[in-house]
Amino acid sequence: MIRLVGILVGLVFTFVVVLAFVVGAYNHITEPAAETAEHAFHLDPHGPAEGFAHNGLMPEWDLAQLQRGYQVYKEVCSACHSLEQVAFRNLAELGYSEEEVKAEAASWVVPAINPDTGENTTRPGTPTDYFPSPYANDVAAAAANNNAIPPDLSLMTKARHHGPEYVYSLLTGYQEPSAELAERFPDSVPGPGLYHNPYFANLNLAMAPPITADGQVTYADGTAATVDQMAQDVAAFLTWTAEPSLVDRVKMGWMVMGFLLFVTILAWLAKKSVWSTLKTRKD
Amino acid sequence: MSFPWAKQYEPKTGFTKWMDEKLPLPRFVYNAVGAGYPVPRNLSYMWNFGVLAGFCLVLQIVTGVVLAMHYAANAGVAFDSVEHIMRDVNWGWAIRYAHANGASAFFVVLYLHIFRGFFYSSYKAPREMIWLIGVVIFLLTMATAFMGYVLPWGQMSFWGAKVITGLFGAIPLVGEPLQVWLLGGYAPDNAALNRFFSLHFLLPFVIAGVVILHIWALHIPGSSNPTGVEVKSESDTVPFHPYYTAKDGFGLGVFLLVYCAFVFFMPNALGHPDNYIPANPLSTPAHIVPEWYFYPFYAILRAFTFDFILPAKLWGVLAMFAAILVWFFLPWLDKSPVRSGHYRPLFRKFFWFGLVPCMAVLFYCGGAPAEEPYVMISQIATAYYFLHFLVFLPIISSIEKPEPLPFSITEAVLGSDDKAVLGKDAETAA
Numbered sequence: 001m002i003r004l005v006g007i008l009v010g011l012v013f014t015f016v017v018v019l020a021f022v023v024g025a026y027n028h029i030t031e032p033a034a035e036t037a038e039h040a041f042h043l044d045p046h047g048p049a050e051g052f053a054h055n056g057l058m059p060e061w062d063l064a065q066l067q068r069g070y071q072v073y074k075e076v077c078s079a080c081h082s083l084e085q086v087a088f089r090n091l092a093e094l095g096y097s098e099e100e101v102k103a104e105a106a107s108w109v110v111p112a113i114n115p116d117t118g119e120n121t122t123r124p125g126t127p128t129d130y131f132p133s134p135y136a137n138d139v140a141a142a143a144a145n146n147n148a149i150p151p152d153l154s155l156m157t158k159a160r161h162h163g164p165e166y167v168y169s170l171l172t173g174y175q176e177p178s179a180e181l182a183e184r185f186p187d188s189v190p191g192p193g194l195y196h197n198p199y200f201a202n203l204n205l206a207m208a209p210p211i212t213a214d215g216q217v218t219y220a221d222g223t224a225a226t227v228d229q230m231a232q233d234v235a236a237f238l239t240w241t242a243e244p245s246l247v248d249r250v251k252m253g254w255m256v257m258g259f260l261l262f263v264t265i266l267a268w269l270a271k272k273s274v275w276s277t278l279k280t281r282k283d
Numbered sequence: 284m285s286f287p288w289a290k291q292y293e294p295k296t297g298f299t300k301w302m303d304e305k306l307p308l309p310r311f312v313y314n315a316v317g318a319g320y321p322v323p324r325n326l327s328y329m330w331n332f333g334v335l336a337g338f339c340l341v342l343q344i345v346t347g348v349v350l351a352m353h354y355a356a357n358a359g360v361a362f363d364s365v366e367h368i369m370r371d372v373n374w375g376w377a378i379r380y381a382h383a384n385g386a387s388a389f390f391v392v393l394y395l396h397i398f399r400g401f402f403y404s405s406y407k408a409p410r411e412m413i414w415l416i417g418v419v420i421f422l423l424t425m426a427t428a429f430m431g432y433v434l435p436w437g438q439m440s441f442w443g444a445k446v447i448t449g450l451f452g453a454i455p456l457v458g459e460p461l462q463v464w465l466l467g468g469y470a471p472d473n474a475a476l477n478r479f480f481s482l483h484f485l486l487p488f489v490i491a492g493v494v495i496l497h498i499w500a501l502h503i504p505g506s507s508n509p510t511g512v513e514v515k516s517e518s519d520t521v522p523f524h525p526y527y528t529a530k531d532g533f534g535l536g537v538f539l540l541v542y543c544a545f546v547f548f549m550p551n552a553l554g555h556p557d558n559y560i561p562a563n564p565l566s567t568p569a570h571i572v573p574e575w576y577f578y579p580f581y582a583i584l585r586a587f588t589f590d591f592i593l594p595a596k597l598w599g600v601l602a603m604f605a606a607i608l609v610w611f612f613l614p615w616l617d618k619s620p621v622r623s624g625h626y627r628p629l630f631r632k633f634f635w636f637g638l639v640p641c642m643a644v645l646f647y648c649g650g651a652p653a654e655e656p657y658v659m660i661s662q663i664a665t666a667y668y669f670l671h672f673l674v675f676l677p678i679i680s681s682i683e684k685p686e687p688l689p690f691s692i693t694e695a696v697l698g699s700d701d702k703a704v705l706g707k708d709a710e711t712a713a
Contacts, residue, residue: 002615003677010673013605014666016598020589021662028655057548085366151560155366158551159559201569242559245369245376252377253547260543264536271529278324278521279697 037188041181043198045162045169048232052164054239059247061240063095068219069237070094072230075217076210077153080145082133085154086241089127093244101127108132146193148206157235157242164239169199171231174209286505288517290318315502321520322527323508325696329403330506330527331534332396337494338535339389344487346382347431354434356480358473361436362561380550386428387553388542390576393421397610402634403511404622409504411614416497418610420490425577427486430479432574433471437558442571444471444479450584450603453596470564510695511622512688518700519692570652578649579642580606585653586665602665609672616672619680621688629683633675641667 047055053062070091073083088105096104105125110132112123125132134150135141141149157163177196181203182189190196194204211234217225239246292313294300303310313319353372355364368375397417400406406414429447433440448471451462467474505514514520521527545552553575557568573581580603587598609616624631641664648661689695 002612003618006609006612006616006673007677009605010669013602013669014674016589016591017586017602017662017665017669019591020587020595021659021666023589024655024659024662028659033655085363085370090370155559159556161556163556243369243376249376249380249547249550253543256543256547257540260536260540264533264540267529267533267536271533274525274529278526 037181037185038202040184041178041188041198041203042201043169043173045160045166045199047165047168047235048228052232052236052239054164054236054246057250059250061094061247062236064221064223065233065236066094066240067096068221068223068229069233069235069240071220072211072217072234073153073237076230077234078131078134080134080141080150080207081153082135082150083131083154083241084133084152085130087128087130088125090244094240105129146206150207153238153241155242157239159242163242164235166199167235167238168231170197171211171234172228173197173199177203285314285319285502286321286514286517286520288520289314289321290522292317292319315498316528317524318522320502320505320523321514321517322506322523323514323519323692324521324526325508325510325692326506326527326530327509328530328534329395329399329509331531331538332392332399334531335392335534335538336389336396338538339385339392340487340490340494342385343382343389344491346378346385347484347487349378350382351484354480356434356477358436358476358562361434361476365435377546380546383554384542384545384550386431386574387545387576388538389424390428392538393424394576397421398639401613401638402624403507403509404617404619404624405507406610406613407617407622408614410501410507413497413500413504414614415611416493416500418607420493420497421610422607423486423490423493427483427490428574428576430483430486432558433476433479434483435558436476436562438560438562438566438568439555439558439571441471441562441564442568443573444475446571447573448475450596450600453594453600455597507622508692509623509625510689510692511626512690512692512695515691516693516700572650575646575650578647579645580649582645582649582661583665583668585649585658586662588658588662602669606668609669613672613676617676617680619683619685621685626686626688627679627683628686629679630676633671633679637667637675638671641671 053060053065073081088101088108091101091104092098105127108125108129108131109122110125110129112121113119114121133141135144138149157167160166174195174197177189181196188203190204194206195208196203197205211227211230214224214226216227217230219225223229243249292303292307292310294303294309299309302308310319350368353364353368353375355361365379368379370376372378400414400417429443433444448462448466451465452458454461463469465475466472467478505520508514555572555574572578583606584599584603587595587602589595591598593601619627619630621627624634644660644664645668648657648664651657691700694700
């Protein structure tokens with residue numbers, strides 16, 4: 001009885017899903033879904049030719065690069081993008097001394113409350129403060145940016161597939177839409193206030209190319225500030241902001257794996273020894 | 284119940300004798316997972332996953348309780364509190380990655396445990412109750428994992444919660460009020476987040492209780508084994524300790540190596556990048572997907588795209604739940620007297636060339652965007668899924684001619700059954 005009911009129920013579900021398949025296949029053949037510009041022109045992100053020091057199984061932070069990346073964030077990105085998960089005290093991890101961290105924090109203006117009047121005011125930052133947002137609130141951010149709120153950058157490299165490579169590719173990937181795109185997908189040609197970039201999900205984004213010319217930043221360490229260099233440096237910096245524990249994590253991982261391998265070999269030997277007293281087939 | 288030759292617990296010291304009279308907990312453990320539990324001597328490594336699932340549950344409870352000390356279940360600060368754990372709590376990143384990947388590890392282990400059960404028909408008499416309780420554990424674990432994924436309050440947390448709770452809206456008449464009642468509002472918000480946190484904390488302890496029932500039920504007939512032949516004599520079994528404690532210890536080591544490789548080297552590989560974007564009810568992600576372990580059932584849900592009498596969405600919801608509920612009926616759908624797939628030629632073919640690829644395809648399609656050809660592929664796989672369990676399995680078990688079974692476990696292991704008696708062997712070897 002239960003098997004009969006089971007077979008009936010099974011056949012009903014099968015019938016309905018096969019019906020859906022037939023209808024779907026018919027629709028797919030008669031009106032195939034039009035190819036989208038995203039399918040045809042989106043490019044997968046790639047890192048710089050020399051790679052990132054934080055990649056691979058032996059990652060290291062390139063502190064000089066992180067400091068340069070921080071400089072790019074401060075002088076370029078921070079005009080529109082917040083970094084709200086990061087505090088000035090965290091900059092010590094980039095190799096700055098305590099005094100330098102204090103001085104760096106003081107070079108930022110953070111919102112405060114006037115202790116005498118209770119009114120909103122500002123003051124220089126201290127190491128315990130978090131990076132301030134460039135806008136008072138989301139409404140102000142949207143109003144200043146053609147209704148597109150610039151996203152917070154703290155976690156950007158974890159919030160996109162292949163994040164560090166994505167940031168690098170996006171920053172160096174701005175280009176004029178190709179003639180082929182304009183011909184096949186006229187709707188995907190960027191309108192006013194939009195910029196074409198094949199690494200962006202829907203090909204057109206509201207952010208104007210932020211890094212446009214060599215020497216846009218004058219690096220404190222004298223490195224030549226090419227567009228490519230600035231893009232790498234800020235991508236590396238944002239990898240650190242998204243996951244400050246990355247290098248420690250992998251280093252610790254190797255110790256854990258070494259220990260586990262040792263223990264597992266011991267467990268294997270123990271198992272062999274325990275089972276060796278049992279007779280097994282000898283043929 | 285246990286076999287008559289099971290070793291008896293004998294307290295030796297004054298304290299253990301005193302303890303055995305007042306609260307025989309050592310005796311209980313001895314009989315549950317010690318030398319007092321005789322287990323078939325031929326269990327393969329596929330029998331490791333029950334212990335590993337128990338380990339995962341403990342791992343999740345321990346890491347989860349610590350996370351709960353630092354997490355704030357409020358829609359305004361939940362996302363930031365998770366980042367606080369990642370950045371400012373000592374070893375917080377390790378604990379959170381251990382918990383997030385622990386959920387994935389738990390499901391890997393559960394799926395292997397369940398598929399072991401499928402292949403060796405572990406659901407058959409006299410072990411139906413173990414199987415039924417096991418399916419309950421799986422359902423409870425799915426509910427717990429789903430609510431846990433909502434807690435970081437990222438984009439996928441929010442939209443996953445919205446899609447899954449939206450399924451209740453497909454139920455006729457009561458659907459919409461039910462959905463509002465479950466969420467405490469018209470969309471996931473603070474009320475939903477708070478109750479999900481509360482339930483996410485509660486359910487693992489419910490699971491732990493049901494796991495005790497699962498193990499209790501297991502100890503009545505004893506463990507199944509790869510031949511599917513029941514234990515006949517003492518030489519068919521070995522004491523759980525030290526034989527299977529040693530074997531499970533090695534299995535645990537291998538499991539931890541794989542698990543820690545994920546935790547330390549690719550902790551976000553199984554997650555979705557969108558969950559590092561704070562929840563935003565005004566911005567819908569391009570592809571809303573649940574966690575990977577729900578993919579097969581998500582694929583089944585989305586395979587129903589045609590309104591046949593009932594709306595397609597309702598068909599999808601019914602099919603998704605039916606896909607798991609059908610497991611409850613396996614003990615009665617499959618009436619072959621032979622348990623092990625090793626001795627069932629036809630069943631074995633349908634398992635390896637039907638069910639396993641079907642699940643693999645459903646896994647793949649569940650994570651793919653809802654567009655062709657993925658929808659059509661998942662429709663074929665869904666059709667096979669229901670045919671396999673509800674139509675093929677009953678028919679196979681009627682028409683199949685099983686291969687000859689060994690007389691006993693001892694014969695399967697040693698070639699004949701008069702050579703060896705375990706106790707004697709162990710003595711001479713010692």
